[in-house]
Amino acid sequence: MREKIVLDLAKLPLHGMGTASVTWWGTLAFMLIEGTGFALAIAIYLYLMSLATAWPINAPPPDLLPGTLVTLVLLASLVPNILVSRWAEQQDLRKVRLGMVIMSIVGIVPLVVRVFEFPALKVSWDSNAYGSVVWTLLGLHTTHIITDLVDTLVLAALMVTRHGRNPRRFGDVQDNAMYWNFVVATWLPIYGCIYWLARL
Numbered sequence: 001m002r003e004k005i006v007l008d009l010a011k012l013p014l015h016g017m018g019t020a021s022v023t024w025w026g027t028l029a030f031m032l033i034e035g036t037g038f039a040l041a042i043a044i045y046l047y048l049m050s051l052a053t054a055w056p057i058n059a060p061p062p063d064l065l066p067g068t069l070v071t072l073v074l075l076a077s078l079v080p081n082i083l084v085s086r087w088a089e090q091q092d093l094r095k096v097r098l099g100m101v102i103m104s105i106v107g108i109v110p111l112v113v114r115v116f117e118f119p120a121l122k123v124s125w126d127s128n129a130y131g132s133v134v135w136t137l138l139g140l141h142t143t144h145i146i147t148d149l150v151d152t153l154v155l156a157a158l159m160v161t162r163h164g165r166n167p168r169r170f171g172d173v174q175d176n177a178m179y180w181n182f183v184v185a186t187w188l189p190i191y192g193c194i195y196w197l198a199r200l
């Protein structure tokens with residue numbers, strides 16, 4: 001007769017942070033899928049550019065100011081974002097609450113500038129292939145800023161309620177910070193394509 005082995009899992013934590021969290025892996029998978037979408041959109045931009053006799057097609061290069069302002073805001077946002085992630089790891093509720101409010105504001109600023117960025121492209125989305133691809137790139141990235149902003153606002157609200165005391169929420173804050181890093185990282189090649197390749 002074989003002896004049965006019984007494992008006592010009662011002392012295992014109910015949640016994890018970082019790679020010990022299922023949500024972290026889900027966020028990573030989502031970023032890989034979305035990153036592939038960005039890569040395909042950039043590949044289409046480069047393909048269309050290679051076919052065109054002149055680039056941009058029937059339009060001047062976009063104004064640099066709005067796109068550059070968005071880039072600077074996004075790069076500067078990495079500092080509070082990294083701090084929020086560290087505070088979440090330390091489970092410092094007071095600092096995380098402050099950091100989430102700051103990141104909520106930081107998420108709104110590029111969207112305000114982006115309102116001016118679309119007209120600065122100096123081409124309509126339906127003018128030609130160039131207009132379609134630059135509007136698609138900018139629209140995709142804008143969608144990602146909005147997605148992360150909504151998540152940040154929800155988490156900020158949760159952190160000031162009784163739910164903020166739940167240790168699992170600190171893992172959610174870290175996942176949110178990781179996604180914002182992705183939003184910033186994906187913008188840099190898009191910015192290069194839209195604003196600098198059009199000037200070559």
